[in-house]
Amino acid sequence: MRISENVSLRSYNSFGIGGQARFFASFTSTDELKRLLENPPLPELPHMILGGGSNILFVHNFFEGILLKNEVKGIEVVREDDEYVYVKAGAGENWHRFVMDCIEHNRAGLENLSLIPGNVGASPMQNIGAYGVEIKDCFHELEAYHLKDHALVTFNNADCEFGYRESVFKRKYKGQFAIISVTYRLSKHPKFNTTYGAIEEELKHMGVHELSIKAISQAVINIRSSKLPNPAEIGNAGSFFKNPTVDAAKYAALKEAFPNIVAYPVANGDYKLAAGWMIEQCGWKGFREGDAGVHARQALVLVNYGNATGDEIYRLSQRVLDSVQEKFGVELEREVNIV
Numbered sequence: 001m002r003i004s005e006n007v008s009l010r011s012y013n014s015f016g017i018g019g020q021a022r023f024f025a026s027f028t029s030t031d032e033l034k035r036l037l038e039n040p041p042l043p044e045l046p047h048m049i050l051g052g053g054s055n056i057l058f059v060h061n062f063f064e065g066i067l068l069k070n071e072v073k074g075i076e077v078v079r080e081d082d083e084y085v086y087v088k089a090g091a092g093e094n095w096h097r098f099v100m101d102c103i104e105h106n107r108a109g110l111e112n113l114s115l116i117p118g119n120v121g122a123s124p125m126q127n128i129g130a131y132g133v134e135i136k137d138c139f140h141e142l143e144a145y146h147l148k149d150h151a152l153v154t155f156n157n158a159d160c161e162f163g164y165r166e167s168v169f170k171r172k173y174k175g176q177f178a179i180i181s182v183t184y185r186l187s188k189h190p191k192f193n194t195t196y197g198a199i200e201e202e203l204k205h206m207g208v209h210e211l212s213i214k215a216i217s218q219a220v221i222n223i224r225s226s227k228l229p230n231p232a233e234i235g236n237a238g239s240f241f242k243n244p245t246v247d248a249a250k251y252a253a254l255k256e257a258f259p260n261i262v263a264y265p266v267a268n269g270d271y272k273l274a275a276g277w278m279i280e281q282c283g284w285k286g287f288r289e290g291d292a293g294v295h296a297r298q299a300l301v302l303v304n305y306g307n308a309t310g311d312e313i314y315r316l317s318q319r320v321l322d323s324v325q326e327k328f329g330v331e332l333e334r335e336v337n338i339v
């Protein structure tokens with residue numbers, strides 16, 4: 001629980017952005033967090049909770065605050081009935097390792113979310129999702145520590161107000177809580193979800209005849225490994241932008257102007273547009289300026305080829321946003337947390 005000063009940020013964010021944090025400490029329990037909060041090196045500085053750093057862009061060369069890395073560990077079954085197993089995981093557990101643990105114990109629900117980087121504690125922050133599943137589908141509750149009131153609060157599914165890459169922790173309670181643990185409700189009787197993306201094709205390719213959560217997880221791992229840039233090789237934070245939603249009238253107008261537009265219907269007659277397609281149409285795919293770029297195969301992913309600054313990546317994201325607005329009249333929103 002040592003507090004270090006002027007700590008390099010590079011190894012704490014998947015973009016590999018350099019710069020320093022004024023203070024840095026990690027905690028492995030609520031008690032340790034409480035002690036850190038009660039004895040700050042400089043009381044006026046802000047705190048920020050850090051997980052795996054895979055959804056963050058540090059835009060300033062210096063973070064004038066106290067970075068608190070959550071390393072609360074542990075995976076335990078807290079309840080069980082005929083249908084479900086309730087598994088509580090420490091916020092500092094690696095997400096993929098947690099998913100693998102569920103699969104090993106034949107607990108279904110999170111297999112489509114295999115290989116998403118980051119830690120368990122951040123999973124409800126933006127209701128992580130992939131291949132037709134979002135964590136809200138299996139989320140039971142979480143415990144979060146209020147950084148000012150020092151109270152441990154339990155949030156159930158409704159309390160979190162989950163939306164598409166959204167929750168109360170990104171909105172009204174932004175920066176107020178440290179999530180300490182998350183409990184997932186996992187099924188003993190899996191309902192397989194293979195309709196999204198290339199899962200079925202990959203299962204066929206793998207020669208799978210009998211469906212299982214393990215096979216689906218492996219299919220997702222194979223697809224993700226072949227499609228997404230590995231942050232260990234090239235700095236990135238996954239999808240930089242959200243896929244925007246438009247109403248039916250706007251969609252019809254876009255469809256007329258751009259017959260190949262990629263979109264799919266969602267609730268209330270609205271349509272979700274593929275932001276990656278629009279970015280590609282604006283000519284950004286594979287763009288590089290200095291060490292900041294747009295990935296050559298995934299236009300939704302901004303990358304750091306080595307020594308880009310957070311500010312350079314941010315300014316590139318603004319140019320992408322502006323050009324999509326100009327060409328399509330659609331405003332993109334950043335998915336990545338800007339610090």
Ligand SMILES: Cc1cc2nc3c(=O)[nH]c(=O)nc-3n(C[C@H](O)[C@H](O)[C@H](O)COP(=O)(O)OP(=O)(O)OC[C@H]3O[C@@H](n4cnc5c(N)ncnc54)[C@H](O)[C@@H]3O)c2cc1C
Nearest residue numbers: 051052053054055117118119121122128129178179237238
């Ligand atoms: C290659 C790649 C692929 C990705 N694919 C996907 C995908 O398919 N789907 C998807 O949804 N996301 C995806 N992401 C984004 C990222 O993996 C998720 O958002 C992940 O949940 C971030 O976890 P983290 O621990 O790294 O969070 P961090 O980046 O450390 O933090 C993210 C935000 O959450 C806050 N935070 C973190 N932990 C806590 C805590 N315990 N308590 C309170 N606040 C906290 C931070 O302050 C910050 O605001 C991808 C990222 C990469 C690099």
